[in-house]
Amino acid sequence: MTVVSVNNLVKDYANLRAVDNISFTIEEGEIFGLIGPNGAGKTTTLRIMATILTPTSGDIKIFGYDLKSEGQKIREIVSYLPEEAGAYKNLTGLDYLNFMASLYANNKSEKDKFVENAIDIARLEDRIKDKISTYSKGMVRKLLLSRSLMYKPKLAILDEPTSGLDVINSIEIRKIIKSFTQNGTTVLLSSHNMLEVEFLSDRIALINKGKILVEGKPDDLKKEYNARNIEEVFIGAIQ
């Protein structure tokens, strides 16, 4: 079942067209990867879908809700992990999760359940009680990922989820994302690491200079472009 449909999306900044008439759909429970180099328009697309930027034109429907008129409804079912997100350094990891959970939950038991989920996802053990200012970059990213998945959103939008992390932390985060779709969460993620997205995604769209070049399953695209990996597909597509 199609749960996300993006039609002819355009986003202009002052003198720049960041997203140029793109369209794609995402099926329920799918991991959809938006791949492209820096400045391709990935973050702008994700920010629009997370309701923090308004599109210049085009239609977006997320689980039946119209993005332009039902932003508040979308915020209730979608979670967003920005690429360079930070956390409140004066709080402990646990305080941060409690604060965030209380903004999603309707009552205390629901909030406690969300925090419990987040602790399971983050796996920070006793360090969860420490101040965030003492965390490594990988720990902060795991905490933020656990925040974005703790209430089991219908759609998780993850912008460069492993950005700036070492190999071990990247693998851990990929495992968390992969396992989480088994709970029914649909994932839209972006990355400039094409090999990572190839490993994670059910379907991908290659984006460059605001336009989607190709879209499909990684294996199908590799066959179509006679390529060994998605990086070679990308080179083939821009040529």
Add this chain to the structure above:
Amino acid sequence: MRKFLILFNKEIKSLITIQLILPLIIMVVLFSFIGSFVSEQVEKEQEPKKIAVVDYDDSILSNDVIESLKSGNFIIDKVSLSKEEAFDYVKNNNISTLVVIPSGFQDNVNRFFQNEIEIYNIMKGISFVDISSSVSTQIILSSINEIISNRYISEEFIGMNPNIIKNPVKIKSYVMVKDKIANTTVETITGAVQSQNLIIPIILMIVIIFSSQMIVSTIASEKENKTLETLLTMPINRTSILFSKMLSSGVVALIMSAVYMIGFKNYMGGITGGITSGTQTSSELSKILVELGLTFNAQSYILLGISLFFAILCALSLSTILAVHAENVQSAQTLITPITILLLIPYFLSFFADLNSLPLIVRILLFLIPFSHPFIASQNLIFGNTLPVIYGIVYMAIFFVICLIIATKIFSSDRILTAKIKIKRGFIKSR
């Protein structure tokens, strides 16, 4: 409402940090300490001062002079030493002043020759304490001249009171405020009103500056720490995010200002405590101010409070608009410089001028600055002029609503993430 309170609680926690509390406590303790120290010094200043006198004349007149000094709040230590020995004596006995009456003093007076009395003040430093411990040469001179001139007059006008001859006219001064009259001078009243209300402009300035700083810090730190983007995608109304930041900043600014005021009050209490104006003591002056109706009543305090409240709201909303253009806390602090300048104009003017008697063009410009109104209000309310205060409140309310609409629009648009003002080598560039 529940989510608003959660956000408000989080904002308060992020604003009240140890970095904020510690300097605040140090400041209060320091101000109180300085206040009590200065107060002690002021009391010491009013105690009778010890002076050493070497009388080489030892005549009836020189003894009369010494007696007159005793009645002029001096403790006299009369010594019979050479001048050099007397210098050592005052140094060793911690006496700060030595008066030397020359021989032939009485003869010179009898022959109407001008006399010379030597006064040596031992200078140990240039601080307030050092200066206040030395005896004013002018006071000693006046005491001596008084007794000699009285002697001349008594000899010439036998049976007459020398004071009446020296001051044949006495003024009884009255001050009228509206329909009330009190026996005092304009200078005394002005001085008393200014010293009693000295604290008001300082409170106004501190509260408004703190409010601005708090709101820009809370918004800019969200941007700097990359937490704003996440917060904007949470299922909360953006107006709630904005209002929680504004309210928490206002509350913390008020708390900080209150603490500062306690410290400042202790400091000022120490400095002004016990100081009298002319011949009237501070309690007499307070009574006169009440007689003339030059005091704040309950209505005045309420109006001043409302005026200050709207000035804070104006500062918060204007600072919010500026803060969303900042990339980090440091640049946000720079961006509120215009607010500080707009605040300093009425602050300094209120110290040096009656805001109502300024030229029309200056008054119009002053009226346009929203932060001027609490300052204008504090001067007007003393004289019971409530109408300009109410106009000021209405103007600030309109200014606040306009700024709030702009701030809400920015918070609900892309500009909250995309608006930036780059401050580089003195140039401000907006994008």
